[in-house]
Amino acid sequence: MKKIINVLLINGPNLNLLGTRETEIYGDETLSHLVNDLKKRSEKLNISLSHIQSNAEHVLIEKIHSSKKDKINYIIINPAAFTHTSIAIRDALIAVDIPFIEVHISNIYARENFRSHSWLSDISKGVITGLGFDGYRWALETISKRCFL
Numbered sequence: 001m002k003k004i005i006n007v008l009l010i011n012g013p014n015l016n017l018l019g020t021r022e023t024e025i026y027g028d029e030t031l032s033h034l035v036n037d038l039k040k041r042s043e044k045l046n047i048s049l050s051h052i053q054s055n056a057e058h059v060l061i062e063k064i065h066s067s068k069k070d071k072i073n074y075i076i077i078n079p080a081a082f083t084h085t086s087i088a089i090r091d092a093l094i095a096v097d098i099p100f101i102e103v104h105i106s107n108i109y110a111r112e113n114f115r116s117h118s119w120l121s122d123i124s125k126g127v128i129t130g131l132g133f134d135g136y137r138w139a140l141e142t143i144s145k146r147c148f149l
Contacts, residue, residue, distance in 0.1 A: 004048050005147045007140070008072045009038065010060055011053040012080030018105075025106050027132055034133050038140060045144040057086055064092040073147060075100035076139045083108065083118045090119045099146075101139040104129040 011031065014021060019030035035051050042049040050070075052063045060082070067075065075093070077100055082089050093100060107130025108115045121127050126142065128135035
């Protein structure tokens with residue numbers, strides 16, 4: 001029997017509005033559709049996927065802090081606007097020392113200049129940007145490959 005990998009999926013501010021928010025950038029699929037799809041895919045990969053979305057930085061930080069005791073092996077994070085502003089989320093990720101992949105639905109480098117800087121990219125195990133919801137799917141596949149080698 002294969003081991004189970006525990007993955008925490010973190011979605012930051014305003015991602016709860018997916019499906020209705022700036023559909024020309026983010027598409028018309030909802031966050032719940034994305035999470036349901038990822039949970040189905042994760043089962044096939046022997047991944048136990050838990051999810052949190054919050055518009056509050058401190059809630060995300062507390063979840064990152066608890067991920068060590070929750071035996072999380074890997075994190076997928078779309079920090080949304082916190083990408084460009086949150087040294088606190090960066091410090092939390094460093095503190096727990098759990099590998100993570102940073103995901104962005106849109107291509108942050110093709111948008112406003114301020115979006116091209118991430119406080120997380122240099123400490124991540126990888127960055128996926130501009131591939132829509134497929135970026136999350138690629139992150140799951142990558143984690144599966146890395147953890148089962």
